[in-house]
Amino acid sequence: MAQNINYRLGKSKSFRGLVIFFSILCTLPLFLILFYIIREGIIHINWNFLINLPKPVGETGGGIANALIGSLLIVFYAAVIAIPFGIMGGIYLSENKNSWLSYWCRLSVDVLQGTPSIVVGIVIYFWIVKPLGTFSALSGSIALAVMMLPIIVRSTEETLKLLPSTLKEAGLALGLPYHKVMLRIILPCGFSGVLSGIILAVARIAGETAPLLFTAFGNPYFTTDISKPMQSLPLLIFNYATSPYDEWHNLAWGAALILLLWILLLNIITKITTRRWKIQF
Amino acid sequence: MEVWKNIKIKRSFRQIRMEKIFRSSLVLIAISILVLVLAFMLTLIIQSMPSIKALGFGFLYGKTWDPVVNIYGTYPFLLGTLLTSFLALLISIPFSFSIAIFLGEYHPRGWFSEFLKNAIELIAAVPSVIYGFWGLFVLVPLVRSLEIKLGVTPYGIGIFTSSLILAIMIIPYAASLGREMIRMVPASLKEAAYSLGATRYEVIRMVVIPYAKSGLFAGVLLSLGRALGETMAVTMVIGNTSIIPKSIFDPGNTMASVIANEFTEAASTLYLSSLIELGLILFLVTVVINIIGKKVIKRFTTE
Numbered sequence: 001m002a003q004n005i006n007y008r009l010g011k012s013k014s015f016r017g018l019v020i021f022f023s024i025l026c027t028l029p030l031f032l033i034l035f036y037i038i039r040e041g042i043i044h045i046n047w048n049f050l051i052n053l054p055k056p057v058g059e060t061g062g063g064i065a066n067a068l069i070g071s072l073l074i075v076f077y078a079a080v081i082a083i084p085f086g087i088m089g090g091i092y093l094s095e096n097k098n099s100w101l102s103y104w105c106r107l108s109v110d111v112l113q114g115t116p117s118i119v120v121g122i123v124i125y126f127w128i129v130k131p132l133g134t135f136s137a138l139s140g141s142i143a144l145a146v147m148m149l150p151i152i153v154r155s156t157e158e159t160l161k162l163l164p165s166t167l168k169e170a171g172l173a174l175g176l177p178y179h180k181v182m183l184r185i186i187l188p189c190g191f192s193g194v195l196s197g198i199i200l201a202v203a204r205i206a207g208e209t210a211p212l213l214f215t216a217f218g219n220p221y222f223t224t225d226i227s228k229p230m231q232s233l234p235l236l237i238f239n240y241a242t243s244p245y246d247e248w249h250n251l252a253w254g255a256a257l258i259l260l261l262w263i264l265l266l267n268i269i270t271k272i273t274t275r276r277w278k279i280q281f
Numbered sequence: 282m283e284v285w286k287n288i289k290i291k292r293s294f295r296q297i298r299m300e301k302i303f304r305s306s307l308v309l310i311a312i313s314i315l316v317l318v319l320a321f322m323l324t325l326i327i328q329s330m331p332s333i334k335a336l337g338f339g340f341l342y343g344k345t346w347d348p349v350v351n352i353y354g355t356y357p358f359l360l361g362t363l364l365t366s367f368l369a370l371l372i373s374i375p376f377s378f379s380i381a382i383f384l385g386e387y388h389p390r391g392w393f394s395e396f397l398k399n400a401i402e403l404i405a406a407v408p409s410v411i412y413g414f415w416g417l418f419v420l421v422p423l424v425r426s427l428e429i430k431l432g433v434t435p436y437g438i439g440i441f442t443s444s445l446i447l448a449i450m451i452i453p454y455a456a457s458l459g460r461e462m463i464r465m466v467p468a469s470l471k472e473a474a475y476s477l478g479a480t481r482y483e484v485i486r487m488v489v490i491p492y493a494k495s496g497l498f499a500g501v502l503l504s505l506g507r508a509l510g511e512t513m514a515v516t517m518v519i520g521n522t523s524i525i526p527k528s529i530f531d532p533g534n535t536m537a538s539v540i541a542n543e544f545t546e547a548a549s550t551l552y553l554s555s556l557i558e559l560g561l562i563l564f565l566v567t568v569v570i571n572i573i574g575k576k577v578i579k580r581f582t583t584e
Contacts, residue, residue: 012481022375026376026401088306101315107572114572119321122557123325179304209512210409234410252414256410263406267402
């Protein structure tokens, strides 16, 4: 270190400045996006926007009721499919840390987590859409459930691993059967972690578009029939944003704001659940 | 007394049976997750068989993609994917590493760090279709005016715009992992360096970063995996042409965006199966990248 100490300190300070500068700069696009979506979206949102169907090109007004209900239904069924599998898978992995099955199962979960969403869409197309001969909301839900699964498995596993083994031993020593120990003692104790994993998974898939392109497909009309194609918010945003019509762009801005608010709300709920029911021993 | 005993035995038999059912259903679900992933791969392989058989390796370096005359060469898409992903990685690395160092080393606590952490999580939470939408209406005009200044054809849409959007989207992955890894650097190592008279920058450069190197690398890998498979945002701003891009300002296509655009239109078997083969390649590449990334993290955290 032959260099002057002032030079070295200066270098240290300027590096710190650089790091802070880049860190702050990085939040800039986020706020630009939030600002822009809110500014463009807020003027279009009113009661009619929420309860009406989209109007054909050329007519002003119209709403996104079909996409709103469609999104809720698709995500709800996805959660119904994914939650039991996810939790049971998580319990298995937390209970069997070193078996060969848990090694491969963990690897599969990692693979699923890294799978591009469009690939999930393709596969579910061949599994559900093609045999049934029609695009359907159900196939969209299954595609989204596949994407939820790894998140739920992982969060359940991580949470249950944190619980002390004495808890389980105490239950077993009282003569409780294994399933009761797991479902009535261990799972409720790790409730916050499991729940926040589920909410996080819902938040993650609520904005997914790519797996729905070839499954739920989209539908300009209102439907609650899950064996038919169904519109969802992300699909509506994609279709209308890439269309050349201003009225449709307006609908898409409103829909984008609602989707954003929905996801924000879910993220905040996750934060609160983890803070509120933090496991403490 | 006798009756009471019988009931008790019956009940415990039922409990034992339930317990067995529960245990085997746990195993069954673990197996079904494994089978799900295998079936994923198998479906992709079987469905892309026609194109693998018909086109062979020419599929990968064929320079034209023209479904009308049944020519399927995916070189333009491979190039597009690699260009957008690596450009995005290049743009995002200074930012994600800065955040990792800021949150991991300089200010682990404090209101601003909390704020920054939440902002990063929010960046990861915003759906990709919203990024695409915003990019299409805000970033594209900006890039277009930049292109006019630079004197290249002002498309606005194209590889460069997609890379910018992707860069924003993948920052959180490398940043949050990097933060965890930098936090795990033992304080004793840093203190030793300080006691030798090192400045803060020297400690970071010579102790923290070398120690957390593999973790940072894993974060970059996971970001890359994310960038390769990202579909919607890229599809909306890349321009969707099957011509080989000559510069980074040209429109192009990535593997994911070509699937998103053409899958529902693909009429012939060969067309469809070559799109699926693209999906298969995408799947295998991201799987390999993710597994390597996870392995690196695991080795780092257990050491």
